[in-house]
Amino acid sequence: MSILVLGLGNILLSDEGVGVRAVEAFQAQWTVPDGVDVVDGGTCGMDMLDIIASHRTLIVVDAVKTGAPVGTVVKITGSDVPVFFRGRLSPHQLGLSDLLATLTLTDEAPGYVSVIGCVPASMETSLEMTPGIAARIPAMVDLLVEELRSLGVSLEPKAP
Amino acid sequence: MVQRIVVDPITRIEGHLRVDCDVDGGKVTKAWASGQMWRGIELILQGKDPRDAWVFAQRICGVCTTVHAITSVRAVENALKMEVPLNAQFIRNIIQGAHAVHDHIVHFYHLSAIDFVDIVSALKADPVATSKLAQSLSDWKMNGVGDFANAQKKLAAFVNSGQLGIFGSGYWGHPAMKLPPEVNLLAATHYLQAIEFQRRMNKVVAILGSKTPHIQNMAVGGVANPINFDSQSTLTLEKLHYIKELIDEVGEFVQQVYIPDVCAIGAFYADWTQIGRGVVNYLACPDMPVDTKGEKLSLPGGFIKGADLVGGFNPIKTFNDAYFEKGVKESVKHSWYQGGKGALHPYDGETIPQYTDWSDDGKYSWIKSPTFYDNRAQVGPLANVLCMFAAGHEPTVRWTTAALNTIAMHLKTPVGPDILHSTIGRHAARAVRAAVLHEEVGKQWTMLMENLGKGDFTTYNKPVFPKGEIRGFGFHEAPRGILSHWVVIENGKIKNYQAVVPTTWNAGPRDEGEQMSAYESALLDTPVADPEKPLEVIRTVHSFDPCLACAVHLTDTESRSSYQVKVV
Numbered sequence: 001m002s003i004l005v006l007g008l009g010n011i012l013l014s015d016e017g018v019g020v021r022a023v024e025a026f027q028a029q030w031t032v033p034d035g036v037d038v039v040d041g042g043t044c045g046m047d048m049l050d051i052i053a054s055h056r057t058l059i060v061v062d063a064v065k066t067g068a069p070v071g072t073v074v075k076i077t078g079s080d081v082p083v084f085f086r087g088r089l090s091p092h093q094l095g096l097s098d099l100l101a102t103l104t105l106t107d108e109a110p111g112y113v114s115v116i117g118c119v120p121a122s123m124e125t126s127l128e129m130t131p132g133i134a135a136r137i138p139a140m141v142d143l144l145v146e147e148l149r150s151l152g153v154s155l156e157p158k159a160p
Numbered sequence: 161m162v163q164r165i166v167v168d169p170i171t172r173i174e175g176h177l178r179v180d181c182d183v184d185g186g187k188v189t190k191a192w193a194s195g196q197m198w199r200g201i202e203l204i205l206q207g208k209d210p211r212d213a214w215v216f217a218q219r220i221c222g223v224c225t226t227v228h229a230i231t232s233v234r235a236v237e238n239a240l241k242m243e244v245p246l247n248a249q250f251i252r253n254i255i256q257g258a259h260a261v262h263d264h265i266v267h268f269y270h271l272s273a274i275d276f277v278d279i280v281s282a283l284k285a286d287p288v289a290t291s292k293l294a295q296s297l298s299d300w301k302m303n304g305v306g307d308f309a310n311a312q313k314k315l316a317a318f319v320n321s322g323q324l325g326i327f328g329s330g331y332w333g334h335p336a337m338k339l340p341p342e343v344n345l346l347a348a349t350h351y352l353q354a355i356e357f358q359r360r361m362n363k364v365v366a367i368l369g370s371k372t373p374h375i376q377n378m379a380v381g382g383v384a385n386p387i388n389f390d391s392q393s394t395l396t397l398e399k400l401h402y403i404k405e406l407i408d409e410v411g412e413f414v415q416q417v418y419i420p421d422v423c424a425i426g427a428f429y430a431d432w433t434q435i436g437r438g439v440v441n442y443l444a445c446p447d448m449p450v451d452t453k454g455e456k457l458s459l460p461g462g463f464i465k466g467a468d469l470v471g472g473f474n475p476i477k478t479f480n481d482a483y484f485e486k487g488v489k490e491s492v493k494h495s496w497y498q499g500g501k502g503a504l505h506p507y508d509g510e511t512i513p514q515y516t517d518w519s520d521d522g523k524y525s526w527i528k529s530p531t532f533y534d535n536r537a538q539v540g541p542l543a544n545v546l547c548m549f550a551a552g553h554e555p556t557v558r559w560t561t562a563a564l565n566t567i568a569m570h571l572k573t574p575v576g577p578d579i580l581h582s583t584i585g586r587h588a589a590r591a592v593r594a595a596v597l598h599e600e601v602g603k604q605w606t607m608l609m610e611n612l613g614k615g616d617f618t619t620y621n622k623p624v625f626p627k628g629e630i631r632g633f634g635f636h637e638a639p640r641g642i643l644s645h646w647v648v649i650e651n652g653k654i655k656n657y658q659a660v661v662p663t664t665w666n667a668g669p670r671d672e673g674e675q676m677s678a679y680e681s682a683l684l685d686t687p688v689a690d691p692e693k694p695l696e697v698i699r700t701v702h703s704f705d706p707c708l709a710c711a712v713h714l715t716d717t718e719s720r721s722s723y724q725v726k727v728v
Contacts, residue, residue, distance in 0.1 A: 012204055012219050040374065042219060046266050047373040050359045050366075102270070105318060106355055125200030127216075 003151060004055035004110070005038045005144065006048075008062040008096065015120030015133040019062040022116070022140040029141065031156040036148065046099070053103055058110040059147055060096065061140065064117030071132050073139045075147060076115040112151075116143050162189070163691050177667060177706050179679070181697055183688050188697065191676075191683035192520065193667045195527035202511045205657040210236045210649050211380045211623065213657065217645065218374055220659065226259045226365060227638040228645075228659070229378045234454075235645040236380045238479060239632025240625070243452040245618040248382035250608035251368055253448045253458075254403070255375065256636065257601035258364035261410060263639035264541070264594040265361070265418060268587060269347075269354035272702040275695065276425055277339060277347040280332040283316050285345035294346050297424055300416040302353055311349035331695045339428055347425060350417050357413040360406045367399055382620035387612065404605055411598045414591075422591040423563055426584045427570030436583030436700040438682025440467035441535045442543035443665065445476055445484065445644075447637040448600055450607065454479030458600060460551035461544070461637060463487075463532060467581055473550040485633055488644065488660060490528040494669035503531060503672045506646035506658040507631055529668035529677065530660050538678040539641025539665040540704060542580060542589035548596070549577065555599050559592045583682070586703040625652035638662055640705050666704050679704060 007023030010016045020040050027038055037055065041048055052058060066074060103109040118140055121130045128134075145155055162184045182190040201220055205213055214232035218225040230252055237244060287308035294303035331337065339347070362372065368385065369375025377384045388394040426433070446461035455478045465472035476484045489503035498512040518524045529536075537543070548556035560577065567588070568575045579585055628651065635644040641662030648656040666678040679701060686696050 010219060012201065012216065042225065042373055045373070046262075046270070046358065047225070047362055047365075049355070050362060051372070053359075102355060105314065105352060125203055127204055 002055045003036045003057040003059065003148070003153065004052060005036065005059045005061065005148075006041045006052070007039070008041050008043070008060060010043050011127065012125060014122045014124050014126040015118075015129050016063055016123050018118045018120060018129060018133055018137070018140070019060075021129060021134075022061050022118070022137050022144070025137050026141045026144055029158055030145065031158055033154060036153055048096075049099055049102065052099060052110065053106070053108040056110055057112045057151060059114050059116065059144065061116045061144060063120045064115065066117070066119060068119055070119050070121045071136050072119045073136055073143060074115075074117045074119075075143045076117065077147075078114075081113050081115060114147055116140055116147065165688070165691055165694050165697065177701070179683070179697060179701055181683055181686075181688075181694070183691050183694075186687055186689070188683050188686045188688060191680045192524055192669070193527075193677060193679040193701075194518070194525040194669065195663075195667060200511070201659055202509070202657050205654050208654050209652070210239075210625070210647060210654055213647070213654060214378050214380070217659070218378075220661075224259075224263075224638060224640070225374050226255055226369065227636055227643055229375055230256055231634045231636040231638075231643050231645045231659075233378050233380045234479065234634025234636065235632050235647045236623070236634070236649070237632070238454075238634050239630045239647055239649055240380075240623055241632075242381060242623060243621060244449075244454070245382050245616075245621060246450075246452060246611050247387065247608060247616065247619045249449045249452070250604050250611065251377075251383050251385055251619070253604040254601055254608070255365055255368050256447070256638075257597045257604065258361050258368075258407070260597050260639045261414065261594050261601070262358045262361035262365070264590050264597075265354050265358040265410075265414070267639070267705045268418065268422065268590065269351045270358075271705070272587070272699075273347055273351060273425075275331075275699045275702055276337070276429060277351075278332055278334075278337045278344050279315060279348055280319065281337070281339070281341045282344035282348040283312060283319065283341075285312065285341035287312060287345070290342040290345045290349075293342050298416045298420040300412075300420075308345055308349050311352050312345060314352065315348055331693055334693060334695050335689045336695050336699075339425065343424065343428065347421060350421055353413070353417065357410050361410045364403050364406050367403055368395075379620055381623045382618075385619055387617045387619060400605075400609065404602075407598070407601055407605065411602070414594045414598050419559075419563060419591045419595060420566065422588055423566040424570060426588055427567050429584055430571055432584040432699070433575075433579040433582045435686055435696075436586070436682045436703060437581045438680075438684075439536050439538045439676070439678040440581055441465050441532070441537045442467075442546050443532050443537035443539050443642055444544040444547040445635040445637050445642045446478075447635075448604065449479065458603070459596075459637065460548050460553050461642075462547045462551065463537070464543070464546055464550060465535065467578075469546060469550040469577065473547070475551060479634070484635070487532045488530060489534070490530045490658075490660065490664075491672040492528050493672050494523050495525050495528050496523050497528070503529075503534075506633070506644070506660055507648055507656065509646070509656070509658040511658075523669075525669040527664050527668045529671040530665050531671055531675075534673065536671060536675045536677060536681075537665055539662050540586065540590075541593040541639070541641075542586045543641060544637055545589040545592050545596075546577070546580065553596075555596045556592070559595045560589075563588055563592050583700045583703045590705070625649065627651055629655070641665060663704075663706055667706060679706075 007020040009019040162182050165181045178194045180192040181188045214229040217228040217232040290308045291305040366372040370377045386394040442464040444461040446457040448458035462475040491503040492499040496515045498514045631648045633646045644660045646658045668677045
């Protein structure tokens with residue numbers, strides 16, 4: 001088992017950084033076993049090639065635009081994922097979908113990809129998320145925990 | 161009849177640049193470069209602790225994280241007039257050199273080669289003939305018939321799957337594609353090999369930076385790498401030797417694949433040595449400090465006026481260089497910010513957004529327009545190589561001469577450095593720079609080992625912030641050109657912060673005196689065979705390696721992230 005949890009986003013642009021912030025919250029609350037790596041990928045370019053290549057399973061945590069109302073939290077799995085990349089729901093997919101295409105060329109693309117997302121309210125320049133979106137982080141962490149457990153990962157909550 | 165072409169976004173991976181061209185009689189007659197997102201790092205940093213600025217600065221861009229981190233700590237150290245331990249200088253130098261070599265390989269093979277290389281045509285090539293051709297160009301160990309046959313199979317499967325992915329915006333069969341099938345297969349095979357070698361160089365950054373994509377080892381006053389040869393959790397001899405191994409492997413690729421490929425492809429596209437000249441004032445900073453004060457730098461820099469490498473060259477010498485510090489100003493006359501004060505020095509810079517619609521003769525970009533003593537300047541690997549060449553830097557002269565001689569051999573006619581002021585010249589200069597930097601990284605590694613051998617393990621000096629106001633600047637010759645950060649600190653907190661990034665120099669709108677930027681002027685007279693498919697425009701813009709992520713910032717998820725060309 002080698003699973004990569006990849007938080008994407010630009011923390012300088014308020015809700016745009018929700019994926020990175022969700023992954024930080026997850027790491028603060030849960031103990032992750034060996035075989036699962038949690039990475040803050042920021043706005044992810046070619047630098048991430050090696051990290052993604054060395055994992056069979058990829059869970060992307062990101063701000064998404066699905067047409068759903070602001071603050072909606074989603075889990076996208078299975079055959080819906082390619083659609084997510086075709087529709088370019090997140091501003092980071094240009095980097096990420098290019099990386100995945102490149103890894104297809106080198107036979108190193110992950111066998112399973114899923115996305116945990118949240119629809120942002122604001123992309124203004126700020127280190128703070130909007131209160132409404134910050135309040136959705138626990139729901140994103142819950143979905144991430146559920147996704148990891150469904151992949152057979154045993155997680156232990158950290159003592160508060 | 162004048163046709164307006166709009167290309168938006170123009171970059172293949174980081175896309176927030178819009179280019180407008182008027183085309184008349186098959187040529188570009190007018191051009192506008194526009195950054196489509198607004199930049200706000202300055203506002204975020206006001207009031208923050210200067211020791212943390214680099215952490216935020218490296219979030220400006222997903223491609224050049226390390227360069228902003230290094231430049232930011234240099235700016236704060238400059239304000240404090242601090243000395244930096246030798247080990248820290250060498251470690252930073254190895255990180256920046258490795259990052260740049262990685263970046264240049266990725267740029268040529270993965271971001272711009274398919275402007276010149278037709279992947280579909282490569283499927284028709286004969287692997288035996290390709291191997292014979294490849295071996296006539298270089299001694300590279302992976303130029304066998306099997307290497308090319310396997311790559312061709314892989315590409316065929318990829319193209320036939322309909323998932324073009326990374327090749328999605330290629331122009332197969334465009335009249336401006338000129339390479340024979342064998343050269344296309346050669347380049348496409350090396351494209352696949354380059355994926356592997358750029359990764360090795362990135363490992364160097366990851367080991368020294370403790371983490372990637374955001375390095376963790378930077379600090380105002382040095383680096384946070386403890387060095388202890390007896391502890392596995394620090395930088396050990398074993399790790400240092402592994403780094404050297406990686407550097408050497410990538411060097412072979414640069415010398416035996418990247419440079420020969422650029423020269424061969426450049427010779428096939430010799431007409432592109434006459435296209436894309438643009439601004440021929442060049443600005444590059446010196447880099448790779450080898451003392452604690454930033455007064456002795458291994459790689460020279462300076463300003464070249466009017467393409468004159470002899471009489472027009474003025475060196476920039478140290479991290480405290482007043483000639484550089486006093487020469488930079490930014491105009492917002494054509495940018496969507498409140499202005500009216502003329503061009504301002506970065507210490508006094510203002511960033512107050514004020515969006516109005518696009519106006520050809522008014523405001524049309526989120527990018528400011530920097531000038532050097534009121535001159536527009538081109539920055540980037542070409543500026544860097546020409547300045548080092550003008551300063552007589554031996555490895556640069558050697559590699560530039562070798563590349564020009566190889567191109568001359570292909571063309572069977574002598575060529576001089578003057579062909580470098582062009583679209584293809586920018587690619588050639590980037591390859592030369594990769595070779596020069598690779599050598600320099602090896603030297604920095606040796607100096608680090610020698611210093612550690614003397615028993616000096618210091619990596620950090622503690623900064624102390626005085627009461628009152630201090631100011632400083634830091635620069636770094638980044639993969640896309642000169643990057644400078646400017647900081648004003650008051651009572652230990654940031655009062656003003658400006659980042660003048662390379663793409664700002666090259667892609668800015670017209671300035672206070674209506675002079676055009678490097679992008680805009682390089683596009684003039686570019687031939688355009690088919691306005692619906694302006695491959696020629698894209699070639700010239702890509703030759704600058706555009707990265708707008710830090711020139712401006714993402715605010716608009718509605719922006720089209722698929723590639724679009726509009727003929728208006």
